């Protein structure tokens with residue numbers, strides 16, 4: 001079977017993408033399988049540029065077709081922050097996902113609710129030496145002031161998914177993998193893999 005490298009160091013993302021592509025006639029390979037520990041500087045000005053940097057770097061080193069995801073949370077009341085910087089949102093070394101959630105809520109404190117927000121995911125798919133193809137997914141919702149749920153990762157416990165009454169962390173992975181920004185982008189990318 002042909003191989004596809006899933007180029008992420010984020011375990012939550014990796015598990016979701018593996019589940020979304022599990023039924024395809026391709027062997028999914030992880031950076032760990034290849035003992036690859038690349039540090040890709042996310043220096044792009046857009047999700048697409050960063051997704052392309054990750055996909056092309058991993059494709060070059062592995063020689064494999066590669067899928068990468070650049071994603072983020074955009075909060076309207078914070079003018080779209082943390083956005084591109086969602087993984088690095090907090091001026092503290094070694095900050096955890098929990099630290100970033102606390103920091104986000106501190107920055108929203110006192111601002112009028114609802115705190116409308118959306119998750120964005122840009123998937124880049126590339127063959128070694130080729131130009132990437134992009135697939136986008138968006139999931140609308142709002143930030144709530146208390147954490148709810150224990151599934152998922154990142155900002156999931158404070159992100160209420162529009163139309164569900166539940167936070168992303170209260171959804172099972174099967175349901176998150178229908179509704180999420182990443183599910184939408186990766187399902188669209190399946191077309192480019194067949």
Ligand code: ITT
Pocket residue numbers: 007008009010013042054069070071072073086087119152153154155156168180182
């Ligand atoms: P890779 O670059 O190795 O894939 P990363 O975590 O650094 O991993 P990004 O640069 O794309 O990935 O940052 C995305 C951040 O946005 C992620 O770390 C979370 O903080 C947040 N995020 C993205 N998708 C999310 C989701 O489904 N649930 C919760 N938070 C999410």
